[in-house]
Amino acid sequence: MAEFGFNEHHQNEVINYMRFARSKMVLRLKTIDSCFEELKDSRLVEETFTVDEVKEMLDGLQAVVRGEVEMELINTAHTNVLLLRQLFSQAEKFYLRLQSDISELENRELLEQVAEFEKTDFKTTNKINQETSKVKLAPLNEGGVSELLNKEIVRLQEENDKLKARMRTLESQAMSALDERTKAERALKDVQTVQGDQQLAAQSQEISSLEGTVAALRGDYERSLSANSASQKGLQENLISAKHDLLRVQEQLSLAEKELDKKFQQTAAYRNMKEILTKKNEQIKDIRKRLQRYEPNE
Numbered sequence: 001m002a003e004f005g006f007n008e009h010h011q012n013e014v015i016n017y018m019r020f021a022r023s024k025m026v027l028r029l030k031t032i033d034s035c036f037e038e039l040k041d042s043r044l045v046e047e048t049f050t051v052d053e054v055k056e057m058l059d060g061l062q063a064v065v066r067g068e069v070e071m072e073l074i075n076t077a078h079t080n081v082l083l084l085r086q087l088f089s090q091a092e093k094f095y096l097r098l099q100s101d102i103s104e105l106e107n108r109e110l111l112e113q114v115a116e117f118e119k120t121d122f123k124t125t126n127k128i129n130q131e132t133s134k135v136k137l138a139p140l141n142e143g144g145v146s147e148l149l150n151k152e153i154v155r156l157q158e159e160n161d162k163l164k165a166r167m168r169t170l171e172s173q174a175m176s177a178l179d180e181r182t183k184a185e186r187a188l189k190d191v192q193t194v195q196g197d198q199q200l201a202a203q204s205q206e207i208s209s210l211e212g213t214v215a216a217l218r219g220d221y222e223r224s225l226s227a228n229s230a231s232q233k234g235l236q237e238n239l240i241s242a243k244h245d246l247l248r249v250q251e252q253l254s255l256a257e258k259e260l261d262k263k264f265q266q267t268a269a270y271r272n273m274k275e276i277l278t279k280k281n282e283q284i285k286d287i288r289k290r291l292q293r294y295e296p297n298e
Contacts, residue, residue, distance in 0.1 A: 017083065018118065021076075028072045035064045094149045 006014065043057050091098045104110065264270055 024072070024076070024079075028068060031068055032065055035061060035068065095152070 039057060039061050049057075088098060
């Protein structure tokens with residue numbers, strides 16, 4: 001098994017697993033042999049059989065053998081998973097990540113080496129110490145791997161100590177910054193208080209100044225309002241006088257229109273026009289009377 005690169009301890013573990021697998025294989029083969037023996041004893045009691053009877057017996061035997069083989073394959077797969085579980089659990093205790101190459105499981109060259117080992121070396125392993133046949137795998141004790149793991153653990157512990165020291169330094173700096181912030185806030189409040197008093201005095205002075213300005217503006221407004229009232233009164237008087245003049249002019253125009261109408265009626269043209277209109281009205285009345293006489297139904 002030296003060609004696989006195993007040390008003595010791991011070689012013993014492989015031998016134990018192969019011994020376990022062989023025992024399971026022998027047990028399952030005995031079960032299959034018993035199936036055939038049972039068929040011989042229970043069914044092969046006559047000298048001749050028909051084709052249907054032979055077919056029935058073979059089908060039944062096939063179903064039994066198939067079930068046994070399938071059960072053994074499934075059990076073998078589950079057993080391999082449990083073995084991998086033990087290996088992975090031990091690896092995780094040392095923060096290792098194992099990897100497997102599934103394609104190597106069908107490597108014919110490696111499979112032939114395992115078969116050769118089973119024919120030769122496996123037969124000489126009865127003298128191996130039985131302490132290695134424990135089900136639970138022992139932790140890794142090889143010097144090289146253990147030394148590397150210990151170095152990694154020491155390195156991680158050193159980094160952890162450095163991080164803790166840095167954390168304490170940062171905490172100290174944070175506390176100092178917090179104290180400085182508190183002092184700054186207090187100083188700011190004091191400055192704001194002083195500035196508030198100064199601003200209050202300035203605002204009071206500004207309010208007094210604004211009150212004086214408002215009083216002056218109010219006086220100017222009242223004086224302007226009085227002047228506007230006097231001006232408005234004079235404008236109202238002028239408006240009333242203008243209205244009276246307008247009424248007087250309108251009355252004069254009406255009298256002038258009446259006089260012009262009277263003079264127009266006294267002219268010869270007006271009298272002739274009036275006589276013509278009178279004659280036309282009489283002619284229209286006469287025509288209507290004639291029409292009523294000739295067309296009484298309309």
